[in-house]
Amino acid sequence: MWLQREITLRPRPRGFHLVTGEVAEALPELGDVRAGLLHLFIRHTSASLTLNENASPDVREDFERFFDEAVPEDAPYWTHTAEGPDDMPAHIKASLTGSSLVIPIARGSLALGTWQGIYLCEHRDSGGARRVVFTGFGESAD
Amino acid sequence: MWLQREITLRPRPRGFHLVTGEVAEALPELGDVRAGLLHLFIRHTSASLTLNENASPDVREDFERFFDEAVPEDAPYWTHTAEGPDDMPAHIKASLTGSSLVIPIARGSLALGTWQGIYLCEHRDSGGARRVVFTGFGESAD
Amino acid sequence: MWLQREITLRPRPRGFHLVTGEVAEALPELGDVRAGLLHLFIRHTSASLTLNENASPDVREDFERFFDEAVPEDAPYWTHTAEGPDDMPAHIKASLTGSSLVIPIARGSLALGTWQGIYLCEHRDSGGARRVVFTGFGESAD
Numbered sequence: 001m002w003l004q005r006e007i008t009l010r011p012r013p014r015g016f017h018l019v020t021g022e023v024a025e026a027l028p029e030l031g032d033v034r035a036g037l038l039h040l041f042i043r044h045t046s047a048s049l050t051l052n053e054n055a056s057p058d059v060r061e062d063f064e065r066f067f068d069e070a071v072p073e074d075a076p077y078w079t080h081t082a083e084g085p086d087d088m089p090a091h092i093k094a095s096l097t098g099s100s101l102v103i104p105i106a107r108g109s110l111a112l113g114t115w116q117g118i119y120l121c122e123h124r125d126s127g128g129a130r131r132v133v134f135t136g137f138g139e140s141a142d
Numbered sequence: 143m144w145l146q147r148e149i150t151l152r153p154r155p156r157g158f159h160l161v162t163g164e165v166a167e168a169l170p171e172l173g174d175v176r177a178g179l180l181h182l183f184i185r186h187t188s189a190s191l192t193l194n195e196n197a198s199p200d201v202r203e204d205f206e207r208f209f210d211e212a213v214p215e216d217a218p219y220w221t222h223t224a225e226g227p228d229d230m231p232a233h234i235k236a237s238l239t240g241s242s243l244v245i246p247i248a249r250g251s252l253a254l255g256t257w258q259g260i261y262l263c264e265h266r267d268s269g270g271a272r273r274v275v276f277t278g279f280g281e282s283a284d
Numbered sequence: 285m286w287l288q289r290e291i292t293l294r295p296r297p298r299g300f301h302l303v304t305g306e307v308a309e310a311l312p313e314l315g316d317v318r319a320g321l322l323h324l325f326i327r328h329t330s331a332s333l334t335l336n337e338n339a340s341p342d343v344r345e346d347f348e349r350f351f352d353e354a355v356p357e358d359a360p361y362w363t364h365t366a367e368g369p370d371d372m373p374a375h376i377k378a379s380l381t382g383s384s385l386v387i388p389i390a391r392g393s394l395a396l397g398t399w400q401g402i403y404l405c406e407h408r409d410s411g412g413a414r415r416v417v418f419t420g421f422g423e424s425a426d
Contacts, residue, residue: 002423004319004390035146037181037277039321041388043397045337050237053187058222059233065219066234070212070354077349080342091343092350095334099400100386102242104183104275106146111275113185116241133388133395135321139144177288179323179419192379195329200364201375207361208376212354244384246325246417248288253417255327258383281286 001036003029003136006043008129012122014086016052016060020117024110027134036105036138043131046090046124048097054117063119067093090123097121105138143178145171145278148185150271154264156228158194158202162259166252169276178247178280185273188232188266190239196259205261209235232265239263247280285320287313287420290327292413296406298370300336300344304401308394311418320389320422327415330374330408332381338401347403351377374407381405389422 007026009019023040024030030038042049053059071092073085080088101118104111120130149168151161165182166172172180184191195201213234215227222230243260246253262272291310293303307324308314314322326333337343355376357369364372385402388395404414 002319004388035144035277037279039386039388041386041395043395043400045335045397045399051187051241052233052237056222059230062220062222062230063234063237065221066213066217069217069219071350075350075353077353078346079349080340080346088343088346091336092347095336095347095381095403097237098240098382099335102181102183102244102386104146104181104277106275111183111185113187113273115187116185119237131397133390135319135388137321177286177419179421193329193383194375194379198364201372204362204364204372205376205379207363208355208359211359211361239379240382244323244325244386246288246323246419248417253325253327255329255415257329258327261379 001033001138001140006131006133008131009120011128014122014125016063017120017122018054018117019120020054023118030105030136031108032141033105033108033138034141036136038103038105038110039100039135041100041133043133045094047127047130048094048099048121049101050097050119050121051101051116052119053115055115086125093123143175143280143282148273148275150273151262153270156264156267158205159262159264160196160259161262162196165260172247172278173250174282175247175250175280176283178278180245180247180252181242181277183242183275185275187236189269189272190236190241190263191243192239192261192263193243193258194261195257197257228267235265285317285422285424290415290417292415293404295412298406298409300347301404301406302338302401303404304338307402314389314420315392316424317389317392317422318425320420322387322389322394323384323419325384325417327417329378331411331414332378332383332405333385334381334403334405335385335400336403337399339399370409377407
């Protein structure tokens, strides 16, 4: 069983955003998969995807604080500055967190841990809508 | 051919731990796969998985030193501090290294390079047992 | 449909190198895949793979500058120093960026975004040739 679909996530401000619910709603066919995998792939180089804590909004705010400190906009070594001070740091942050996720599907649901949620990591000030390709595959339930 | 199984890794102290042998032992069916992939997925947000050097214990100790320096417990910007000083850094370290691995299976074995080993990255002081879902799939040998 | 092949990337100097074209040329069979995934796996612990901006060479140079600053060769905490000052930082950089990529295949091509390219991240001064295992699988076009 193969499923492949591109969805567009609406524009969001810079920061780390929980999108687990949107992903599950976009893929109702997962309910038919007994055992498989879901691949999420963001088709951009200044936004990324990661899994992390799904309960406390302050965790996601601390992600933003950490990455802004670790990848500073005003570092003296940047040369690719023509697209704005948030551009080059956004590229680095995207590679540190990664452009894709692979999540097991078990008995019709994503087999996330209790505290795991899917983060859209928006690293640009105004990144616009973001396109994500979902590829699901596995054994069907019957 | 599909295989999906959850195993529990025993509690380990904070640090980077080589678990390649445990993983291979837990999955004897891999021997029947001619060509395929193995996905490992940790169902937690304060521990992670990575591949790195499998020979020198001092490499794994230097990993711990680097990440403790790069993601400091006493950074002034943390606001999510209710679960202890090691909690928020653990979330960041988990996203920097990643919650899953995908490894090729070739002729019945994991196609790791000579020096590659699987690290369980335990970022909490007392993280407890950790659950990992394995999903293997591929062409069987006959 | 399964495809598995190891290729060797020629030695490159330390830095971030765009290899999208080489990858596509090595895998002509992708043209027959209607929907699927391609997994790229580097069998080394001091080089890695990531996706990022494919147009401006200065982005790749800024990657090198950032990672050299973030993972300094002269940090006082390194103990694994016998293989040279570039060795232990190379291991850390490899785990920060990752040893594998998963890219969707759609209608016979890699479904990369307009600006996404595949980077070989060479973290050693003289890393030599690098072996990459490709595993592709999906539904064939007819």
